[in-house]
Amino acid sequence: MTDCDVLVVGAGPAGLYAAYYAGFRGFSVVVLDVLEEPGGQISAMYPEKDIFDVAGFPAIKGRDLVSGLVDQAAQFNPTYLLGELATTLVPHDDHVSVTTQQGTQIRAKVVIITGGIGSFTPRQIPTGVEFEGRGLVYFVPRLEEHRDKDVVIVGGGDSAFDWAVSLDGIARSITLVHRRDAFRAHAATVDLVKSKGIELITNSEVSEVHGDHHITGVTLKHKDGTMRELPCQTVVAALGFIANIGPITDWGLTLEKRHIVVDSAMRTNVERVFAAGDIATFAGKVALISVGFGEAALAVNNAVPFIDPSQGVFPGHSSGGGE
Numbered sequence: 001m002t003d004c005d006v007l008v009v010g011a012g013p014a015g016l017y018a019a020y021y022a023g024f025r026g027f028s029v030v031v032l033d034v035l036e037e038p039g040g041q042i043s044a045m046y047p048e049k050d051i052f053d054v055a056g057f058p059a060i061k062g063r064d065l066v067s068g069l070v071d072q073a074a075q076f077n078p079t080y081l082l083g084e085l086a087t088t089l090v091p092h093d094d095h096v097s098v099t100t101q102q103g104t105q106i107r108a109k110v111v112i113i114t115g116g117i118g119s120f121t122p123r124q125i126p127t128g129v130e131f132e133g134r135g136l137v138y139f140v141p142r143l144e145e146h147r148d149k150d151v152v153i154v155g156g157g158d159s160a161f162d163w164a165v166s167l168d169g170i171a172r173s174i175t176l177v178h179r180r181d182a183f184r185a186h187a188a189t190v191d192l193v194k195s196k197g198i199e200l201i202t203n204s205e206v207s208e209v210h211g212d213h214h215i216t217g218v219t220l221k222h223k224d225g226t227m228r229e230l231p232c233q234t235v236v237a238a239l240g241f242i243a244n245i246g247p248i249t250d251w252g253l254t255l256e257k258r259h260i261v262v263d264s265a266m267r268t269n270v271e272r273v274f275a276a277g278d279i280a281t282f283a284g285k286v287a288l289i290s291v292g293f294g295e296a297a298l299a300v301n302n303a304v305p306f307i308d309p310s311q312g313v314f315p316g317h318s319s320g321g322g323e
Contacts, residue, residue: 001105001106001107002030002079002081002104002105002106002107003028003106003107003108004027004028004030004079004106004107004108004109005022005027005029005108005109005110005307006018006019006022006027006028006029006030006108006109006110006111006112006300006303006307007029007030007032007096007098007106007108007110007111007112008022008029008030008031008032008078008111008112008114009032009033009098009111009112009113009114009115010032010033010040010113010114010115010116010277011031011032011033011035011038011039011040011080011082011114012038012039012040012041012042012114012115012116012277012278012292013039013040013042013065013066013069013277013289013292013293014114014116014276014277014278014289014292014293014295014296015031015033015038015040015112015114015115015277015296016031016038016039016066016069016070016072016073017069017072017073017292017293017296017297018112018114018276018296018297018299018300019031019073019076019078020069020072020073020075020076021296021297021300021301022076022078022112022300023073023075023076023077023078024076024315024318025300025301025304025315026308027300027307027308028079029073029078029079030078030079030080030081030106030108031073031078031079031080031081032081032082032084032086032098032100032106033080033081033082033084034083034084034085034086035082035083036082036083037082038066038069038070038082039063039066040116041116041117042062042063042065042066043062043063043066043141044139044141045139045141045159046062046139046140046141046159046162047061047062047063047066047141047142048061048062048063048140048141048142048143048166049061049062049162050062050166051065051289053288053289053290054289054290055290065289081100081104081106083102084100084101084102084104085100085101085102085246085247086098086099086100086101086247086248087100087101087247088247088250088251089111089251089252089270089273091270091271091272091273094109095107095108095109095272096108096109096110096111096272096273098111109272109306109307110272110273110274110303110306110307111272111274112266112273112274112275112276112296112299112300112303113248113260113268113273113274113275113276113279113280114275114276114277114279114292114296115245115248115277115279116277116278116279117243117245117258117278117279118243118244118245118246118248118258118279121241121242121244122138122139122237122239122240122241123237123239123240123242124239125154125206125209125235125237125239126205126206127206127207127208127209128208128209128215128218128235131209131211131214131215131235134211134213134214134215135211135214135215135232135233135234135235136209136215136235136237137235137236137237138236138237138238138241140163140166140167140236143166143167144170146167146170146171146234147170147171148171148172149171149172149232149233149234150171150172150173150175150230150231150232150233150234151167151171151173151174151175151232151233151234151235151236152175152176152177152206152218152230152232152234152235152236153167153174153175153176153177153235153238154176154177154178154205154206154235154237154238154239155176155178155236155237155238155239155240156176156178156179156180156182156183156185157183157184157185157238157239157240158184158185158186158189159238159240160176160178160185160236160238161176161183161185161186161189161190161192161193162185162189163236163238164176164193164196164198165189165192165193165196168196168198171234173199174198174199175198175199175200175201175230175232176193176198176199176200176201177201177204177205177206177220178200178201178202178203178204179202179203179204179205180202180203181202181203201220201228203222203223203224204220204221204222204223204228205220205221206218206219206220206221206235207219207220207221207227209235214233215232215233215234215235216231216232216233217229217230217231217232218230218232218235243258244258245258248260248279251270251273252269252270253268253269253273253275254268254269256281257281259278259279259280259281260275260280260281261281261282262274262275262276262280262281262282263282264282265299265302266280266295266298266299266302267302272303272306274299274302274303275299276292276295276296276298276299277292277295277296278292280295301313301314301315
């Protein structure tokens with residue numbers, strides 16, 4: 001049994017900031033996440049991408065943001081339980097008990113759920129799945145692995161175009177293939193990709209993936225029935241992913257389309273349980289990292305009366321901490 005003041009379920013940006021802020025308020029913290037390293041979706045999916053909506057940074061690489069958040073929280077020595085899936089949550093009069101699939105039990109005065117979108121399974125291309133790990137990838141955590149390679153990116157959303165921008169100047173060639181003639185990606189990113197001379201092939205899809213031990217090329221089938229061969233050593237399937245919040249659905253929380261409903265204080269319908277970040281929803285919600293930081297601080301501050309009734313919700317201004 002591990003005892004703490006605050007259990008943070010989810011080690012993404014909002015969870016790491018909640019860990020820092022709870023430590024700043026003087027509370028003991030445990031951070032629990034099913035992934036093997038902190039950072040959530042950023043670490044798993046786009047550590048090399050630039051993030052533009054974090055206050056104080058014109059742009060910051062995902063990996064650097066996570067590193068900074070971990071360092072910030074480290075001032076207060078949170079305990080990390082990584083690679084463990086929270087399976088049960090039971091509220092009690094003076095605490096909440098959470099058990100993991102691995103058998104770890106945590107008893108916390110409050111729980112803050114910052115689980116992002118939960119677990120995520122990439123959507124597969126219709127052919128070539130046997131090349132996973134041999135040229136077929138769904139994310140590009142290390143850009144240098146694709147240096148001087150011919151890369152085919154399949155998809156028309158933000159991720160597909162972001163990978164194209166990130167790999168420009170690293171890959172030998174980049175071709176983006178989309179089955180429609182309109183893109184879901186942000187218009188500015190589409191324009192940026194076009195300005196770089198990256199080839200965009202629309203109304204087409206990958207009909208066959210070639211290779212032996214590793215991918216050597218693909219066959220494209222166009223909407224008009226014609227075919228085209230493209231040599232490549234990497235195929236990035238950027239077709240989105242299927243999200244699953246897993247056991248959270250059984251915790252008695254009010255849910256709305258796989259999100260936890262909270263009020264303006266980040267409270268859920270279960271006493272002593274709060275939520276923040278992408279997994280939380282309320283009227284007017286905007287799912288941005290920058291918003292998640294504020295929600296995490298709100299959750300921690302509004303949880304204070306459950307942890308130490310002698311303290312107020314408002315922490316005072318941090319700039320006055322040294323006076």
